[in-house]
Amino acid sequence: MASDQTSKQTSKQTSDRSSTMWVPVCCGRVMRCNMFRQADGGSYAALVCSVCNKNITLEQEPAEAANKFGEGSKILSLIGSPKPPKTERKKSPGEASPDDPTL
Numbered sequence: 725m726a727s728d729q730t731s732k733q734t735s736k737q738t739s740d741r742s743s744t745m746w747v748p749v750c751c752g753r754v755m756r757c758n759m760f761r762q763a764d765g766g767s768y769a770a771l772v773c774s775v776c777n778k779n780i781t782l783e784q785e786p787a788e789a790a791n792k793f794g795e796g797s798k799i800l801s802l803i804g805s806p807k808p809p810k811t812e813r814k815k816s817p818g819e820a821s822p823d824d825p826t827l
């Protein structure tokens with residue numbers, strides 16, 4: 725049961741970081757997320773842009789599979805909303821990505 729305690733401590737440390745989340749954005753809008761059930765009991769999700777109709781498929785895997793995705797892989801807390809706000813996303817200075825050409 726010692727390993728159980730260790731994993732509890734680890735999740736405590738990461739809970740600080742999970743107070744933020746990632747928002748999927750395309751064309752300046754939050755992408756819509758639709759969840760689907762598969763016949764085998766699994767599920768997957770599709771992120772859809774309501775402007776350009778781009779869609780991204782998200783497949784669900786157990787968290788312990790993360791280590792087979794290579795070094796530097798991170799588990800991102802992604803918001804998946806079926807009805808996200810339709811307001812345009814404005815980039816605040818704090819949110820600008822490092823490769824933003826306007827900076």
Ligand SMILES: [Zn+2]
Nearest residue numbers: 750751773776
């Ligand atoms: Zn788009």
